[in-house]
Amino acid sequence: MKKSVLIIDDEEKISRLLQLELSHEGYAVEIAQTGKEGLEKALAHTWDIIILDVMLPELNGVEVLKQIRKVDNHTPVIMVTARNTTTDKVSGLDGGANDYITKPFEIEELLARMRASMRHQLESRATSAQEEDNPPYLQVDSLMLEPKTRSVMREGKRIELTPKEFDLLHYLMEHKNQVLQRDQLIQDVWGFDFVGDTNVVDVYIRYVRKKVDHGYKKKLIKTVRGVGYCIREEDH
Incomplete structure (x- = not known):
């Protein structure tokens, strides 16, 4: 067909x-x-x-x-x-x-x-x-994300994200403590089959970081210079 x-x-x-x-x-x-x-x-x-x-x-x-x-x-x-x-x-x-x-x-x-x-x-x-076989939520430190309801909270406060911001944070949390390259994020979050405009990743990381980390003493989203980004509870 x-x-x-x-x-x-x-x-x-x-x-x-x-x-x-x-x-x-x-x-x-x-x-x-x-x-x-x-x-x-x-x-x-x-x-x-x-x-x-x-x-x-x-x-x-x-x-x-x-x-x-x-x-x-x-x-x-x-x-x-x-x-x-x-x-x-x-x-x-x-x-x-x-x-x-x-x-x-x-x-x-x-x-x-x-x-x-x-x-x-x-x-x-x-x-x-396959969602029913997965945990009901993802957690990194005090940050919690529920895939089914697409809700995000930190220290009991709800965080409002756009659909693509949520997808990016979801992917980061699924791969917590892993350093993710920009090209990998573009391919797996946006679905591109090629090396796309990596500026888009930087823009969205900035958006998500502002909502997730701003105002909190512990910063979860890390920049690994020359490589990409990761989310983790503490610096290694």
């Missing part, structure tokens, strides 16, 4: 070209040319992956993504942006995107990102299916 792809892009030439290329690769492709039409199609059917442009008429791509994620946390979404800035990328990822790609791009790169995003989603679902 063909994998289904929804392309939401108001540039007709680009969307038609993508439709031809993806159809040639064996995908079943549909197109929407406005944010409103794209949201309606996204919610009306089940898709294997969605390609979503940021700049759209009627409803921009970031808002479309937010509305999708209110009811669907599973379908992989690749954001398409014309601006290659860390802020734009973080904004899309924070809204629930699985990946991003900057215009102009080669079809081979898009295909690789699509495969990586869909594979990562399958792995995530397999991990979720």
Whole structure:
């Protein structure tokens, strides 16, 4: 059975070209040319992956993504942006995107990102299916994280995290006392199959550290110069 792809892009030439290329690769492709039409199609059917442009008429791509994620946390979404800035990328990822790609791009790169995003989603679902066999919470010192409820607390105080901040902290705590390289974090937390923009990792570590460590005497998230990051209860 063909994998289904929804392309939401108001540039007709680009969307038609993508439709031809993806159809040639064996995908079943549909197109929407406005944010409103794209949201309606996204919610009306089940898709294997969605390609979503940021700049759209009627409803921009970031808002479309937010509305999708209110009811669907599973379908992989690749954001398409014309601006290659860390802020734009973080904004899309924070809204629930699985990946991003900057215009102009080669079809081979898009295909690789699509495969990586869909594979990562399958792995995530397999991990979720095994949750009942795992401990109900993770703990590092006074920091506690409950995967099922996606809640985080430290010294009894609730810590509010965005979805991607939670995923990053979850991964750090699953591998506590291990030094994790930036490339490893990008691949396993964001699901990229290649060495991506490691600035994204640094930005999110800064966000998480501010929420988890700020105001506490004992700092849990450590920077290992020239290597990456880890979370541990005390310096070794």
